[in-house]
Amino acid sequence: MNNFTYHNPVQIVFGKGTIGQLASLIPAGKKILMTYGGGSIKQNGVYDQVKQALAGRARLEFGGIEPNPRYETLMKAVKICRSEKVDFLLSVGGGSVLDGTKFIAAAAFFEGNDPWDILAKNAPINKALPIGCVLTLPATGSEMNMFSVVSRDSTQEKLAFANPQVFPQFSILDPETNFTLPERQTRNGVADAFAHVLEQYLTYPANAPLQDRQAEAILLTLTEEGPKVLKQPRDYAARANLAWSATLALNGLIACGVPQDWTTHMIGHELTALYGLDHAQTLVVVMPAVWKHQKQAKAQKLAQYAERVWGVTGGDQAGQAIARTEQFFQSLGMKTRLSEYGIGSERFEEMGERLARRGSKLGEHQAIGKKEVIEILRLCGPLGA
Amino acid sequence: MNNFTYHNPVQIVFGKGTIGQLASLIPAGKKILMTYGGGSIKQNGVYDQVKQALAGRARLEFGGIEPNPRYETLMKAVKICRSEKVDFLLSVGGGSVLDGTKFIAAAAFFEGNDPWDILAKNAPINKALPIGCVLTLPATGSEMNMFSVVSRDSTQEKLAFANPQVFPQFSILDPETNFTLPERQTRNGVADAFAHVLEQYLTYPANAPLQDRQAEAILLTLTEEGPKVLKQPRDYAARANLAWSATLALNGLIACGVPQDWTTHMIGHELTALYGLDHAQTLVVVMPAVWKHQKQAKAQKLAQYAERVWGVTGGDQAGQAIARTEQFFQSLGMKTRLSEYGIGSERFEEMGERLARRGSKLGEHQAIGKKEVIEILRLCGPLGA
Numbered sequence: 001m002n003n004f005t006y007h008n009p010v011q012i013v014f015g016k017g018t019i020g021q022l023a024s025l026i027p028a029g030k031k032i033l034m035t036y037g038g039g040s041i042k043q044n045g046v047y048d049q050v051k052q053a054l055a056g057r058a059r060l061e062f063g064g065i066e067p068n069p070r071y072e073t074l075m076k077a078v079k080i081c082r083s084e085k086v087d088f089l090l091s092v093g094g095g096s097v098l099d100g101t102k103f104i105a106a107a108a109f110f111e112g113n114d115p116w117d118i119l120a121k122n123a124p125i126n127k128a129l130p131i132g133c134v135l136t137l138p139a140t141g142s143e144m145n146m147f148s149v150v151s152r153d154s155t156q157e158k159l160a161f162a163n164p165q166v167f168p169q170f171s172i173l174d175p176e177t178n179f180t181l182p183e184r185q186t187r188n189g190v191a192d193a194f195a196h197v198l199e200q201y202l203t204y205p206a207n208a209p210l211q212d213r214q215a216e217a218i219l220l221t222l223t224e225e226g227p228k229v230l231k232q233p234r235d236y237a238a239r240a241n242l243a244w245s246a247t248l249a250l251n252g253l254i255a256c257g258v259p260q261d262w263t264t265h266m267i268g269h270e271l272t273a274l275y276g277l278d279h280a281q282t283l284v285v286v287m288p289a290v291w292k293h294q295k296q297a298k299a300q301k302l303a304q305y306a307e308r309v310w311g312v313t314g315g316d317q318a319g320q321a322i323a324r325t326e327q328f329f330q331s332l333g334m335k336t337r338l339s340e341y342g343i344g345s346e347r348f349e350e351m352g353e354r355l356a357r358r359g360s361k362l363g364e365h366q367a368i369g370k371k372e373v374i375e376i377l378r379l380c381g382p383l384g385a
Numbered sequence: 386m387n388n389f390t391y392h393n394p395v396q397i398v399f400g401k402g403t404i405g406q407l408a409s410l411i412p413a414g415k416k417i418l419m420t421y422g423g424g425s426i427k428q429n430g431v432y433d434q435v436k437q438a439l440a441g442r443a444r445l446e447f448g449g450i451e452p453n454p455r456y457e458t459l460m461k462a463v464k465i466c467r468s469e470k471v472d473f474l475l476s477v478g479g480g481s482v483l484d485g486t487k488f489i490a491a492a493a494f495f496e497g498n499d500p501w502d503i504l505a506k507n508a509p510i511n512k513a514l515p516i517g518c519v520l521t522l523p524a525t526g527s528e529m530n531m532f533s534v535v536s537r538d539s540t541q542e543k544l545a546f547a548n549p550q551v552f553p554q555f556s557i558l559d560p561e562t563n564f565t566l567p568e569r570q571t572r573n574g575v576a577d578a579f580a581h582v583l584e585q586y587l588t589y590p591a592n593a594p595l596q597d598r599q600a601e602a603i604l605l606t607l608t609e610e611g612p613k614v615l616k617q618p619r620d621y622a623a624r625a626n627l628a629w630s631a632t633l634a635l636n637g638l639i640a641c642g643v644p645q646d647w648t649t650h651m652i653g654h655e656l657t658a659l660y661g662l663d664h665a666q667t668l669v670v671v672m673p674a675v676w677k678h679q680k681q682a683k684a685q686k687l688a689q690y691a692e693r694v695w696g697v698t699g700g701d702q703a704g705q706a707i708a709r710t711e712q713f714f715q716s717l718g719m720k721t722r723l724s725e726y727g728i729g730s731e732r733f734e735e736m737g738e739r740l741a742r743r744g745s746k747l748g749e750h751q752a753i754g755k756k757e758v759i760e761i762l763r764l765c766g767p768l769g770a
Contacts (some may be wrong), residue, residue, distance in 0.1 A: 001625040003400025008393070014642065015388025207622045210606040210630050217598030224594065237592045240386040244641070245595050253638075256629070257399065 001208045001257035008252055010144045011170040014244065016236070018174050019046070019134055022053035022090075025170045026132055030088035031058045033081060035101045037065050037093040044180045046136055050092055060084060065093070068272055068279065069100030071116060071152040074107070078115065081108040081129065091133045091168070094185070095140025098133050102148035102166035105129040119150055119159035128165035136177045138243040139189030139280070141196060141250025143171035151273060158273040173247065175239035183230065187332045188280035190226035193246035194219065194328075195264060195283040202291070202301050203259040203364040212304070215254045219309045221245045226332060259364040263290050266362055267373060270351040275343055284329040284336055289379035291322050293372065297365060337381030344383035348374045386593045386642035393637055395529045396555040399629065401621070403559050404431070404519055407438040407475075410555045411517055415473035416443045418466060420486045422450050422478040429565045431521055435477055445469060450478070453657055453664065454485030456501060456537040459492070463500065466493040466514065476518045476553070479570070480525025483518050487533035487551035490514040504535055504544035513550035521562045523628040524574030524665070526581060526635025528556035536658060543658040558632065560624035568615065572717045573665035575611035578631035579604065579713075580649060580668040587676070587686050588644040588749040597689070600639045604694045606630045611717060644749040648675050651747055652758060655736040660728055669714040669721055674764035676707050678757065682750060722766030729768035733759045 013021055026032060034050065041047040051059075062077045080086065081104060091101035105128040107115035117123035135143045142148070146167045151158040178186070201215035222245050228238035248254070267290075268282030277285075291298060295318050302318035310324040326336050335341060355362070356370035368376070378385065398406055411417060419435065426432040447462045465471065466489060476486035490513040492500035502508035520528045527533070531552045536543040563571070586600040607630050613623035633639070652675075653667030662670075676683060680703050687703035695709040711721050720726060740747070741755035753761070763770065 001400075001622065001629070003403065005396065005398050007396035011390065011392035012641075013390050015386075018388065207626070209609065209626055210602055210633065213602030213605060214599055217595055217602055220598060221595040237386065240642075241592070241594055244386070248595065256397075257625075 001206060002259070004257045006252055006256050007164070008144060008167070010168050010251075012144060012247065013170060013172045015240075016174060016176055018172050019049040020053050021172065022050060022132070022134070023057070025172075026054070026057070026088055026090065031060070031084065031086050032088045032090050033060045033062055033077065033084070033086040034090045034092055035062045035065055035077060035097055035104065036091075037063070037067070037097045039063060040180075041092055041136060044136070044177065046092060046134065046177050050090070050134060060086065065097045065100040067096045068149075068151045068158060069096050069103070071103075071150055072154075074100050074103050074150065075115070077104045078107045087129065089129050089131045091131060092136070094135065094137030095142040098135070098142040098168070099140070099148040099150065101131055101133075102142070103150050103161075105131050105166055106161075106163065116152065119161050120157070122161070125163045125165050128163070131166065131168045133168045133171040134177075135171055135173050135243075137181060137185055137189060138173070138178060138246035139185075139192040141193070141247055143168060143173065144247050144251040147250070149269070156273050158269040160269075173243050175236055175243050178239045178243065179234045181233070183233075183333070184278075186229055186233070187334060188278050189246060190222055190229070190242065190332055191280040191284050191329055191334055193242075193249040194222050194226075195280070195287055196249040197222075197254065198287065199262050199264060200255045200258065200260050202298055202305060203261050204298065205300050205304075206258045208258045211254050211256060211258050216305075216308045218245050218249050218254070219305075223309065223328060230332065261290075261362075261364040263362040263368055263376070266355060267351070267376060270354060271343075274347055274351065275341065277341060281334065281341070284334045285338055285380050286376070288322050288326045288336065289376045291325075292379050293376045294363065295319075295322075297367070338377075339381050339383045339385065342383060345378065345385070348377045348382075351377065386591060387644070389642045391637055391641050392549070393529060393552070395553050395636075397529060397632065398555060398557045400625075401559060401561055403557050404434040405438050406557065407435060407517070407519070408442070410557070411439070411442070411473055411475065416445070416469065416471050417473045417475050418445045418447055418462065418469070418471040419475045419477055420447045420450055420462060420482055420489065421476075422448070422452070422482045424448060425565075426477055426521060429521070429562060431477060431519065431562050435475070435519060445471065450482045450485040452481045453534075453536045453543060454481050454488070456488075456535055457539075459485050459488050459535065460500070462489045463492045472514065474514050474516045476516060477521070479520065479522030480527040483516075483520070483527040483553070484525070484533040484535065486516055486518075487527070488535050488546075490516050490551050491546075491548060501537065504546050505542075507546070510548045510550050513548070516551065516553045518553045518556040519562075520556055520558050520628075522566060522570055522574060523558070523563060523631035524570075524577040526578070526632055528553060528558065529632050529636040532635070534654070541658050543654040545654075558628050560621055560628050563624045563628065564619045566618070568618075568718070569663075571614055571618070572719060573663050574631060575607055575614070575627065575717055576665040576669050576714055576719055578627075578634040579607050579611075580665070580672055581634040582607075582639065583672065584647050584649060585640045585643065585645050587683055587690060588646050589683065590685050590689075591643045593643045596639050596641060596643050601690075601693045603630050603634050603639070604690075608694065608713060615717065646675075646747075646749040648747040648753055648761070651740060652736070652761060655739060656728075659732055659736065660726070662726060666719065666726070669719045670723055670765050671761070673707050673711050673721065674761045676710075677764050678761045679748065680704075680707075682752070723762075724766050724768045724770065727768060730763065730770070733762045733767075736762065
């Protein structure tokens, strides 16, 4: 096991009817800016529940945060925070709304020229607005971590930042709010959480048996509960198990003391930035290709994963691990080839170049540079391949 | 899954050579009281490492905190905190030192007549001294929770309290500090952590597959790493895996949304209070007896545990689960019968009475009162049974 530091101060409030606790979770006297997305919370009753819980409290609203939240949109909220002296942000929605809210929180106090530097230049964050969250879509894990991913139209970039200042103070997870999610978002959520676990697990053995088993625990639960939820969207128990799995998939715990490989996410971000694919859609296409490319380097963990998650005990375990994972994604109703999205190899060179330009090589061995990124993209089944 | 709240703000600093980080973990300008136990830290080098890391900082010392920390001793430290205006407590040692330090932290600001009321009367804690921890013995999980257990000579009582004010701000876990632990403490630590998991797991199914698997992950890891550590006390990897398992066994995570049963601990505390047995020694004797008594009520989880942890797939799975657990404890070198400690049934009535007096019945079904406690104690193999 490697040395590590783990610190996660987020308070999770989990279960049926918990949105009513908002009034006691947000300190009295705060001027709240409630952030949300495209308005689904107005259809599913969450908006009304929040409004009711915060009746009588000073509350502004900022709607319209997109999936893959856009810098251009978020800067409008930053302006409101400054002009209206907002001192608490309440994110109501999925991971995109929360990621966007984390950026707003940090940008509101940013002292440099352009808050985009937080993402592009790793500019320091000394202070951020406090954040609370009502999560309506289990997927990204943003509700219990300090990560945020933001996109910028003008440069077609999708970049991440991490800072302890943007941990939510609390996150409310009421699985009933997930009942009315569109099937596509539910599916994406299962795939996203599944991929998060694998980015922290599928590397090389580091003599960390507890972390391995914790990761496998989440994977196994997702393989069971994901299909249940797609079949019965109002199955509370399955929704609850899925929600808790998605949170623990990326709250830092299974990453303690082990190597990680975020290659799939990094390449996926480029596909979203250039082609607008959903985040989870990119992961499902890229991850099997990364494994095919790195099959030797990842052989031992692929075999362990094949055995413990898929029950494959003999033969080409690594190959079976890749095949079973693709089949699982397909069983959720997801496409696993770029050709299915009509994407060819035209911009592979550009993507490899963009990733290489951002610094160190990818992968648990820092062995994936421009050349390897392009090779991996060719394994993603582009049009005409 | 039941509704739950989870909030654990402890920062864990884990690994080789991490004690040197103390200087940056304790805010500058603090007057530190370093608490410790019987002095083993002076033999194994930990005392010197702490002293060196805090060179030049205002630091007082309070040694002599016992295993099962005594109220009478701790109140001397409370006096020092008040008279010397201590504003940071640094616990250096195992779970007993830390439990004692948590009590000191809360008692220092206690406004009532007698801080024992924190334990005996659940008196409120509005403020506590901040706590840091250097953990030298993996066992209790106190390093990442808000629990504390304290004993009092004059009344022969051993009582617990829980309060978010006494979460350590940080806990340093350097597995190398465990290399020189006496075999008895290592053994007790494995058994203690194992029992902690089971108190949160071995109840009835609550449709919480992730929590179940997380619990099983810790149990399986303990069954593998415990024996390794006893055989090779300087096996760093095994020490590290054991340490992390013990922390996660009682940091609140596996308890999220599931029923719990702390009967074994409650009866065990009485055995420690009246007979002076080590905490872990009591758990090992009492837990199999609780399960024998509650075999019907716990049948489903006993069967799941038998299958997933011990690989028992048929026959009397519940009975096998109990037998295999006892064998595991015995394989660690522990006694599993009261008779082996020379204890008879003379004070069973008194123990049942003391527990019943403290309020609600024990167990996940609140079905264990005085009568049942005595029946369970009779199943613990007293002298002459």
